[in-house]
Amino acid sequence: MADSLVVRGGTVLVGNPLEERFVDADVLLRDGRIAEIGSVPSDGAPEIDARGTFVLPGFVDSHHHLWEASMRGLTADWDITQFMARIRSSYAKFHTAQDIHAGTLSGAVAALDCGVTTSIDYMHCVNTPEHAEASVDAISEVGIRSVFCYGLNAVPLDEPWFTTHADRLDDARRMRSTRFAVTDPAELITFGIAASDLGSRPAEITDAEFALARELDVLLTVHTDCLWSPDYPQQVAELHTRGLLGPKQLYAHANRTTNAELALLADAGSAVASTPEVELQMGNGFPVLKRASRHGVPAGLGSNLQANNSPDLFTQMRLARHSITAIENQPLLETTGTAALDGTSLTCAQAFFHATLDSARALGLDAVTGSLEVGKAADLMLLRNDGVHHRPIVDPMATIVSQSRPSDVDTVVVAGVVKKQSGRVDDALRRRAISLADGVFERVRSRSTPLRRSGH
Ligand SMILES: [Zn+2]
Structure with a gap:
């Protein structure tokens, strides 16, 4: 299926995060949006294995x-x-x-x-x-x-x-x-x-x-x-x-x-x-x-x-x-x-x-992003929950907020496009970011001689 992606087998936080509705489900992404949350049959569309993760709004x-x-x-x-x-x-x-x-x-x-x-x-x-x-x-x-x-x-x-x-x-x-x-x-x-x-x-x-x-x-x-x-x-x-x-x-x-x-x-x-x-x-x-x-x-x-x-x-x-x-x-x-x-x-x-839906509301984007709901943008992350520091999961929201860290972010999808997978951000983007950033501050500082002399 063109422009579709199935996020299969994760624990999905559905709707407003305040409601803490965690559901074991698949998420079908199509044309940059969330098309379905539930049991999605295999039909040849590419899939991401979400077992061992929370599927969360980015x-x-x-x-x-x-x-x-x-x-x-x-x-x-x-x-x-x-x-x-x-x-x-x-x-x-x-x-x-x-x-x-x-x-x-x-x-x-x-x-x-x-x-x-x-x-x-x-x-x-x-x-x-x-x-x-x-x-x-x-x-x-x-x-x-x-x-x-x-x-x-x-x-x-x-x-x-x-x-x-x-x-x-x-x-x-x-x-x-x-x-x-x-x-x-x-x-x-x-x-x-x-x-x-x-x-x-x-x-x-x-x-x-x-x-x-x-x-x-x-x-x-x-x-x-x-x-x-x-x-x-x-x-x-x-x-x-x-x-x-x-x-x-x-x-x-x-x-x-x-x-x-x-x-x-x-x-x-x-x-x-x-x-x-x-x-x-x-x-x-x-x-x-x-x-x-x-x-x-x-x-x-x-x-x-x-x-x-x-x-x-x-x-x-x-x-x-x-x-x-x-x-x-x-x-x-x-x-x-x-x-x-x-x-x-x-x-x-x-x-x-x-950090999600209310930030989106502050930006005027809550109809578009900030929570996982059918029709909203396919903006999501898969957060690993199978590490030593996650188990046992007594309260999913506590595991996410008080026990997790950025290195647990396994996958990031924006508007249906995978930007990070298996714990690694897209390689071309990562290389480009590092090559552009290296040296930039030295160049800026070299133009500001008085600041350099004063130690900053
Ligand atoms: Zn500021």
Whole structure:
């Protein structure tokens, strides 16, 4: 059968992960979609042996700057102020379009390897139109599902290619009307806007960027409420006052967003994205994820940047669970004591939901991906469950979230295309990612002599 593939004999997580419906079944994939979940007869279509695995929706990463994989590991001991000064204001200036292509391709392949089938690309290094094109070229080459979000922020170049902010808006319009003229959300790569960091530009710039996203009818995402100072205004409240909140908006981090502001986001139909590893390390504050979810705001998980950490969402799920539980437990411990505790604040099933279906909802893609249902895209992973560290399986969701790791990801399929099988990512992609990534940071650093002299 042309364009069909049978995933045979696995334990399939069917539907919304929160329902924890695990079924021993086959999955028929046809023309890039899930055609059937059940007992699928053999009819000559190619098959993947799924025995010894959970068949799961692929992870959905809702906050990730793929291009920064060009500097993989550089920031592991940095805080947010160092990050802003050294990368956003410095190394970003020295990335050519070719470097962006290398970083993005390498970042996307590494994400696939970890079971990520959809990743936003929050591309905030659009130094020229070619930089944006290079990102989309790389994502297309890898074949991961993505929302490419065109960054409207201005990297502080000595000789900027875009001489006015209006030029940037026009270039985003150009890209939308050329490369992204088809508006079907089921397209493998869709278009969005990454606005300038809130508070970093005059209000009229923010107004123009939000208006552009509305004009183009695409997702807008933006870094929000993640830098702290007694002098900073509450950014969500300010957007509300100016009438800018609305649907198709994804607020990244939102660590100091108040509960009252989360209620405003819920009313507006907006979403948030949490990236626990970077937020906890760099000093952004605790993840907003659970507070947002309690207020009815879709809350995705993300890995943020491979300049800092792996695109592995198993780690993000665990850090979210434990940091949120710790901060919520502490007042109880200090008042009533241990007897007042009542389990974890974020269950394993909830963590997996935020890493899949709720991330998809945050990106506006929940009708397309994020769970295994007939008619949705064939975006899935086979996660081995037959290792020493898996058995016995007492609770499947606990095995997935608290006992598994990226090396257990056996197979990854995006839109029906096998990207990883038998524990190895597609060999041509793997070789290309490594050959492009090797040397890229040395070239970037060689263009930034003052930084090199200061040790970075
Ligand atoms: Zn970010």
